[in-house]
Amino acid sequence: TQLLEQSPQFLSIQEGENLTVYCNSSSVFSSLQWYRQEPGEGPVLLVTVVTGGEVKKLKRLTFQFGDARKDSSLHITAAQPGDTGLYLCAGPRYGNDYKLSFGAGTTVTVRA
Amino acid sequence: DAGVTQSPTHLIKTRGQQVTLRCSPKSGHDTVSWYQQALGQGPQFIFQYYEEEERQRGNFPDRFSGHQFPNYSSELNVNALLLGDSALYLCASSSVRGVLGYTFGSGTRLTVV
Numbered sequence: 001t002q003l004l005e006q007s008p009q010f011l012s013i014q015e016g017e018n019l020t021v022y023c024n025s026s027s028v029f030s031s032l033q034w035y036r037q038e039p040g041e042g043p044v045l046l047v048t049v050v051t052g053g054e055v056k057k058l059k060r061l062t063f064q065f066g067d068a069r070k071d072s073s074l075h076i077t078a079a080q081p082g083d084t085g086l087y088l089c090a091g092p093r094y095g096n097d098y099k100l101s102f103g104a105g106t107t108v109t110v111r112a
Numbered sequence: 113d114a115g116v117t118q119s120p121t122h123l124i125k126t127r128g129q130q131v132t133l134r135c136s137p138k139s140g141h142d143t144v145s146w147y148q149q150a151l152g153q154g155p156q157f158i159f160q161y162y163e164e165e166e167r168q169r170g171n172f173p174d175r176f177s178g179h180q181f182p183n184y185s186s187e188l189n190v191n192a193l194l195l196g197d198s199a200l201y202l203c204a205s206s207s208v209r210g211v212l213g214y215t216f217g218s219g220t221r222l223t224v225v
Contacts, residue, residue: 002154004154030211031211031212031213033213033214035216040218040219040221041218041219042116042202042204042216042217042218042219043155043202043216044216045213045214045215045216048211048212048213050211050212088154088155090154090155092211096168097211098145098160098162098167098168099157099160099168099170100145100147100155100157100204100214101157102147102154102155102156103154104152104153104154105153105154
């Protein structure tokens with residue numbers, strides 16, 4: 001079983017719509033990191049949230065870390081075709097900072 | 113500023129052979145981690161190197177081994193290749209344990225036939 005459960009697995013929306021991706025665990029994490037991966041490339045770090053309850057905004061992307069540091073969400077407002085990709089949440093479990101555990105990913109497709 | 117560099121980009125090997133993958137970390141980073149990503153899945157942690165020592169290992173057999181050099185670059189070796197070893201192998205570098213995030217390379221696509 002995955003330490004981090006992501007939902008949904010696939011998401012297909014029209015340009016201009018909003019979307020939310022969820023990342024949940026029963027374990028506490030030192031931080032939660034969100035990456036985006038294009039086909040044939042490595043993941044690219046979008047943001048790291050460290051404090052429970054933290055909210056970070058990067059232009060149209062909003063990231064939230066749960067109060068208990070067990071879950072996180074990524075919200076995209078007015079999605080654009082350039083937002084298409086595989087979104088991965090990952091984090092080092094609290095007390096084990098050296099190992100990054102990944103969710104299985106959410107494939108987002110934004111149609112023009 | 114160069115990011116993480118991996119070589120080769122693609123590789124085809126036969127079952128039973130051995131393979132060596134290489135990684136140069138981002139400038140200023142001293143820690144290198146290796147991940148295996150099967151198609152349609154998230155990356156799985158293989159191991160992490162720091163100060164030329166394996167600091168932590170994931171659930172991978174001893175056929176997977178590594179090395180870190182004094183210049184922080186790293187190699188991943190896989191012996192006795194199996195068909196199931198076919199995957200994208202990613203190298204990630206970081207500083208300060210990686211709690212704040214990692215920089216990944218573009219990966220090496222290994223196909224075992």
